[in-house]
Amino acid sequence: CTDCGSWNRGEAARCVRCGIIMPDNSDRRQSPPDPSVTALRQVTGGRYTIMHRVGEGGMASVYYALHVVLDSPVVIKVLHPHLAREHEMRERFKREAESAAQLMHPHICKIIDFGMVDDHVFLVMPYLARGTLSDRIGGHRSLSPETTAAVAAQVATGLDYAHRRGLVHRDIKPDNILFDEDENAIVTDFGIATGHFRSRMTGSGNVMGTPHYMSPEQARGKLLDGRSDLYGLGVVMYETLVGFPPFDGADSYSISYKHVTETAVAPDVVDSRIPAQLSAIVMRCLEKNPGNRFERGNDLADALINFLSTASAHNEFRMARTARPVPAVAVG
Structure with missing residues (x-):
């Protein structure tokens, strides 16, 4: 379906999800087989x-x-x-x-x-029918602070789960965050995921990852832990809030150099409509020293959920809280 992106059979008259009238394919010439x-x-x-x-x-x-x-x-x-x-x-x-x-x-x-x-x-x-976060940023340039926080909280809980099992993703970016039918955020593409102490470079000596979203330690070819992914998620939140990543340059080297040496302009300085509490969360993710970032993905998720609880964002709060359920309380 060109309207909602859902899959339909070729003979379908209307989309099974949104009900829009589907184009008539009966008289189209068949393309040669690929x-x-x-x-x-x-x-x-x-x-x-x-x-x-x-x-x-x-x-x-x-x-x-x-x-x-x-x-x-x-x-x-x-x-x-x-x-x-x-x-x-x-x-x-x-x-x-x-x-x-x-x-x-x-x-x-x-x-x-x-x-x-x-x-x-x-x-x-x-097949995840709702597309990528990159699609959504491209369509709207930026997303609301509440939506940004809810999506990031879900991603952070998924990353925490992977990190506790010794895996670091190393390529968190909008293209690798997809959405299912229920609008849940899903992390994909663990193609360069690695254990905490495995090789951080390719055999040819190239650092693996996407320059705009690389942590300083990843750009320098250092050993990584889960806090590197939280830096990447911080970059994603920054871009989702203001419409562009914190650092850009003519080539991958210049971008990586800025990640290592320059301090990002806080999101609420770029756009005063962004809440200071959320801006501070993003900037903590973007700390150069991993020790100054959130220790775990669940810590980041909790901070985002706390922001949503004070922002009167009821739908987004429920979305984020689903990813981070309230701990069970012993009775008796």
Whole structure:
């Protein structure tokens, strides 16, 4: 559906979710078959009906598909063939599947399937119909403080869960935060996730991650812990609030250098409508010294929930509190 993004069968007259009238596809000429789709059908063993290519990034192509038996929509992420022939990249892609498979949390995207056949390496994830946080920032430039806090609280609880199991994501950014049908925020793409003391660089010596969202210690190639992800989430909150990240530059080096050496302008200084309490939370995430940040993702989530409780943001408060339930109290 071009209106709400939900999947519908080709013959559907109206969208099953929003009810909008669907375009008539009956007289459209069929496009020639995509060779990559044909190949993907073969390497997945016929378990999925490959519908179409959704997009393509520097590392992989993404396809929309249906499980043949369950008829449930999924996304298949396929490593580019030239990368699949490189041992390091195959292992990195495999690690994404292994890392995410260990994590069973409502705010972390699960891996349904994984396979390696010749030069084809793929993993399968649930289709999340509500798009990415990047889509929402692009459509509105910035989001409300209350929505920003609620989304970040959910992401923070998911990260806390991963961190307690020894995994650091290392690439928290709007593209890697998706939304399900119930508007829950879901962290995806654990492709460069690593244990606390594993190698922090590629074999060629390049630091892995996205420059705009890198912590200072990540930019310097240092060993990381979960507080590095909280820095990245702080950058995401900053961008979601004001419409742009705290640091920019002509190239990845100049951006990384600013993360290491410069102090961001506080969000409430950029835009006086942003509450000082939320701005302070973001700036704590952006501290250069990891010891000055929130210690754990749940600590950050609690601070965000406290902000929402004082902001009369009832819907967002419920959304965030769902991610961080009230601890059980012993009776008797």
